[in-house]
Amino acid sequence: MTILRPLFYLALLAFIIAAPFLAPDFKTQLATLWVFIILAMTWDMTGGQMGYNSLGNILFFGAGMYIAAIVTIAIAYDVGEYTNAFGGGVYKFTNTQYFVGMGLGLLLAGLLSAAIAWIMGYLLFQFRGPYFAIGTLGAAIAAGELVSNWEWVGGGQGIALPVYPSTDPEMNKFFFYYLFAATGVILFIFLRWLYGTRFAGAINAIRDDEEKAEAMGLHTLRYKQVTWAISAFFVGIVGGISGFQNIHFEPLETAFQTINLGIFMVVCVLLGGKGTLWGPIIGAILFHVVKEVTWNYLLGWQWVALGALIVITVVYFQDGLMGWLARVKPEWFGERVQKKPDMIAEPAE
C-alpha cells in the first residue's frame, strides 16, 4: 500500500502531462475540465469541509479576471484610454509585457481576491446556513452589476486582452491547458497537506457544531476567514487565467457568471461528495462529461437535462458518490472497533 500510493500519484501526474497529446482535439475541453476541478475543490473548502455553502464564489472568479487583465494593460497603457477605444485603437504588447503582465496579474488576482474574501467573510460569516448562501449570491450578483456599470474597466462591453503571442494556435491551447493543470496540481498538493493539519480539524468542527466549537474556544471567525481567503486566492488565479484564455470577456456572462459556473461548481461537489479530497475532483469530471454529452446529443434540451441532474442530485443524492461509498463501506474510511493490544492493557478498575 505504501509503495502503491506514490506510484499512483506518479502515474496520475504522467497522465495529466500526456493528456493533451493523447487527445489533441480536446485540449480546450480538458482545460475547461481543470477549471471545473479547481473551482469544485475550492468550493468544497468552505462548502464541504466547513459547512458554509457559498453561492457567490464566482465573485472571486470575476474579480480575478478583471484584476489580472487590468494589471496587464496598466503595465503598457492607460487603462481608461485602452478600454474606451475598445478594439478601435492599435495597442501592441511585446512578449515581455504580455508575460510579465500575466505573471504579475495572476499573482495580484489571487492576493486581491483573497483580501476581498477576508473582508466579505468578516461581514457575511455573521450569517449561517441559507442566509449565508443567499448573502454570498447577492454579493456576486451585485459585483457583476457594479462592474458592468464601471466605464473605466470597459463597462458592459468588458475587456479585450492581447492574444497569446504565438502564430501557432495549438501552442496557445497547450499553454493554457498546462497553466490550469499546474494550478490544479498545486491546489491538490496544498489541500492534501492542509486537510491533515489541526486547522482542518477546526473547520470540520465548525461544520459539525459551530456553537460547540465556539464554546471550546476555537478562533472560529479567524479560521473561517482564512479558509475562504485561501479558496478565493485560487479562484482568483483561475479567473485570471480564464480571462487570458478567452481573450475577450464581459462582466455578466463571462466574469461574474452566477447562474452558470457559479452553480456548476456547487453541483460538481454535490455529485462527487462534499467534504472529501477526491469527491470534488470526481464530481467535476462526471459533471463535465454529462454536460458535454447533453450539449452534443440533446441540443435544445441541454439546460433541461442539466437542471434535472441538479434537482436529482440535490433531492436524492446529497451525499454524492464519496458520501454514498462512506455509508456503504464505512470500513474503507477507517471506521472500526479496535481493542487494546493485551500487552498494554491496564488492569480493570
Add this chain to the structure above:
Amino acid sequence: MKIIEVNDVSKSYGGVKANTDISIDVEKGGITGLIGPNGSGKTTLFNSIVGYHPIDKGSIKFEGNEISKLPVQSIARLGLLRTFQQTRIYGDMNCVQNMLVSLPHRKMTLREALTTNTRADHDRAEHLLDFVGLYEKRYLRSGSLSFGQQKLLEFAMALMNEPTVLLLDEPTAGINPTLINGLIERLKRANSEFGITLFIIEHNMRVIMNMADRIYCLAHGELLASGTPEEIQGDQRVVDAYLGAH
C-alpha cells in the same frame, strides 16, 4: 481563593424571572455543586457565566476580571469551559478526531494551527479516551455512539482542552447507573490529578453529595441555601423545595 464570583445576577426571559439576585462563589481547585428542582434556573445561571446571553444586572468575575460583557468564545479562551446538558460533539468525526480538535486552540497561533497533530497529541487523546472508557470505540463515528458514550466523550474533550474551570451540566444524566460510580471517580480524579476546578449541576443527589465541597441550591430562580453537603441535606427548605411544599 475565589475563581468565579457571581454577584447579584438577575436574568429574565420576558416576564419569567429565571434568576433573581443570585450570588455564588466558586473556590479555586474545589468541586462546587449547583442543585435545584427542574426549572429553578441552574442552566440559565451557567449560560450567564459562559456568556451565552447578556445578564440583566449584577456582575460575574473570573479570576478577578469582569466577564459578564464578553462573548462565548472570549470566555472559553480564558480557560472557562462548559459541557452541555444535551451533549454536543462533532458527530461526523470519529472519537480521536473529536479529541484532537479539542486541543486548546486558545494557546495556539495560526502558525501552530497549520501544523499536523503530534504523536504526543495522539497519545494524549487516546489516553483520555481510555480514561473515560472509550478506547475501543475511538475510530467510530462519534455520532453513532449512544447518548451516555457521547456524554463521556464530551467530558474527555473538555479535559483535552486543559481548562482552568469546567462547568458540567448534569454529567451523569442519561448514563447507565452502573457507570455512574466510575464517572464520579473520574470527575474526582480530573479535579485532583489535573487540578481542574469543577462547578457541577446535578440532579442525582447521591452523586453531588459524594463529590462537592460546597453546594448551592436554587429554587424559583432564587438562591435558597448554600453550605456543605451535610448542611444542605439537613436543610428543611431544600427538602421542601424538592418535594414541592413551596
